[in-house]
Amino acid sequence: MQHPGAYQKRFLGYVGRHYRLRLKPETLPLEDLHLANYVIELQVGSVLMHAWAEVEHDLVYKSTEGFLSQDEYAILDELNGLMHAGEIALERLQTAAKRRINTERQPFSNHYELSSYLYDHTRKASHRSESEPFIGRTDVLFHFLKDIGLNSVPALKPVLQSCNLDSKEQPLAQQIVDRILRKNPDFYSAYNEARIAVGRSDPYGTPDEYVSYFSDKENLGSFMRQWIASEKLIGDTIGHLLNGDAPKDMALNEQALEKLRQITELRNEILYGNQLPSESDMINAEEFLQEIMEFLRHRNDGTKAHEKET
Known part of the structure; x- marks a missing residue:
């Protein structure tokens, strides 16, 4: 008025x-x-x-x-x-902060600086520059990168080169974590600590977001240890199996592949979701992982034996 x-x-x-x-x-x-x-x-x-x-x-x-x-x-x-x-x-x-981050080797000060860098990098490097970058949560990512010493532009760039910046299925933050963990499964402990720290301080979070995935709750720790052991043993083979470009001697039938996809989604829900899977799902997933590991181990042993004979 x-x-x-x-x-x-x-x-x-x-x-x-x-x-x-x-x-x-x-x-x-x-x-x-x-x-x-x-x-x-x-x-x-x-x-x-x-x-x-x-x-x-x-x-x-x-x-x-x-x-x-x-x-x-x-x-x-x-x-x-x-x-x-x-x-x-x-x-x-x-x-000025963006200029400093991009031209110096200084670490990101907080997850806002990290988000800003990832956003700008994606807009410049993506083939779909007209669409908004799908960044995802960077608060946990920031803590994780800080703990493992990759909290700067020079350290992060090699990881970003293998990420799909145009993906609308998986946020960039999750892609970064996945690639780091696949290369070094020992970092699962650091990521676990990062998600717990952020989960406890998040007023809108759920209790499941800060439960350690190494705990005995609902077979959680047992499944995650089996998953980490699988990644340590076969590394990128899991990704190749899911993408359908694994060597023929390691290929799985469609039913087994679908089961592996479900287990991968279960693992992602534990790492990135806000609600833990059921105990029965984790028990079944752990058993299937053991079967897959045994199958791939036998295939690998058979391949080595064949190479010796020839």
Whole structure:
């Protein structure tokens, strides 16, 4: 509400981006399907602009003492100008931080810097630059990289070269973790510590997010130790089997491949999800992994024996 002869603003006032969204029905549980019928407005703005808008809204629209004076409007306008200047300063600060990260060997200071780097790298290197990069959670990734000494651009670049930056199936953060763990399964302990540390400090997390996957809860530790042993023994072979490009002497039938895919998804749910699989699923998965290991071990021994004969 503004008096007809009120102060004429010099600055733009509130500036933000408003998006109208709909939830996809296939992403909702049955009890929440009705939410797909609603349009959601998402307002995106800086913390500075939000603070100014709160003050301005309370004074101008909720005032119970009549119209504001010219001086009060002028002060609000002046504060708005400072907010716009502050946003410019924050943008410059972000640009300077990006420049420092990309040109120096300094480690990332926090997961925001890591996210910014991954976002920019993906936008530049992806073949689908028109779409938004699928980064995923970087809070756990940051702690993990910091613990294993890969928390810098030079250390991370070789890992990124093997990632699919265009993937919409698996977030980049998970791809990075997977490639590091596949190359060095001993780092599973470090990743476990990172997810526990972040899970405990996350007010919106679930208890399962900070349960150690080496614990005895619901056969969790037993399954994960078997999985890690499998990766140590056959390494990239699991990936080749799932991709269908494994050597013929190590190929699995379709039923076994489907089972291996399910077990891989179970492992991913433990590492990246917020709810642990059932105990029966983990027991069955562990038994199947043991069978796969035995099968591949026999195949490998047979191949070596054949090579000696020839």
